[in-house]
Amino acid sequence: MKDTFTHQGMRKKLVETLSRKGIIDKNVLQAIGKIPRHLFMDSGFVDHAYVDKAFPIAADQTISQPYTVARQTELLEVKKGDKILEIGTGSGYQAAVLLEIGATLYTIERQNELFKKTKLFLPKLGYKPKRLIFGDGYIGLQSEAPFDGIIVTAGAPFVPNPLLAQLKVGGKLVIPVGENVQIMTVFLRKSDTEFEKEEYGEFRFVPLLEDKN
Secondary structure, X not given: OOOOHHHHHHHHHHHHHHHHOOOOOHHHXXXXXXXXXXXXXXXXXXXHOOOOOOEEOOOOOEEOOHHHHHHHHHHHOOOOOOEEEEEOOOOOHHHHHHHHHOOEEEEEEOOHHHHHHHHHHHHHOOOOOOEEXXXXXXXXXXXHOOEEEEEEOOEEOOXXXXXXXXXXXXXXXXXXXXXXXXXXXXXXXXXXXXXXXXXEEEEOOOEOOOOOO
């Protein structure tokens, strides 16, 4: 698990690319500049780790494009100590970004192979979510609600109501909504019954799957 000067230089270039693409949150850029993304990928893809692209990981899933990770995190507006729920732990890269920024993180993964791998891997890099759970992201995590923010890292054909219900007033849900192409959508909870919705363009994600286990 080496992080060389070459890797660090590649990360610096990636951060410059993300800045040019419009990411302005300094905390997000710093996190991406620090986290060794190549360690989250199969060794065959290491040369591509700091290219702004998504790549395959285990269980037919992908590690999201760095721009997507940065944009979702920026839209979530995470402050140090915020209680965040992540739906779709995947490789753990998005989780590492949130933890690096200072989130108190709860994260759910429904692919058992990925869950087991990431649960062992994240602590080795010094990243420790409050809880990493094997389960169905559609139902959220009622036992720990409400959350300051919820981030969904897979394409959702619809917005699961439990996720909206588990937001604090003033909290945000960042979720890509759609079947083949997703619209990045942010819901801000204004009151017990009122939500403000904004859309931020098209993205492509692997689908958010309901728990079949």
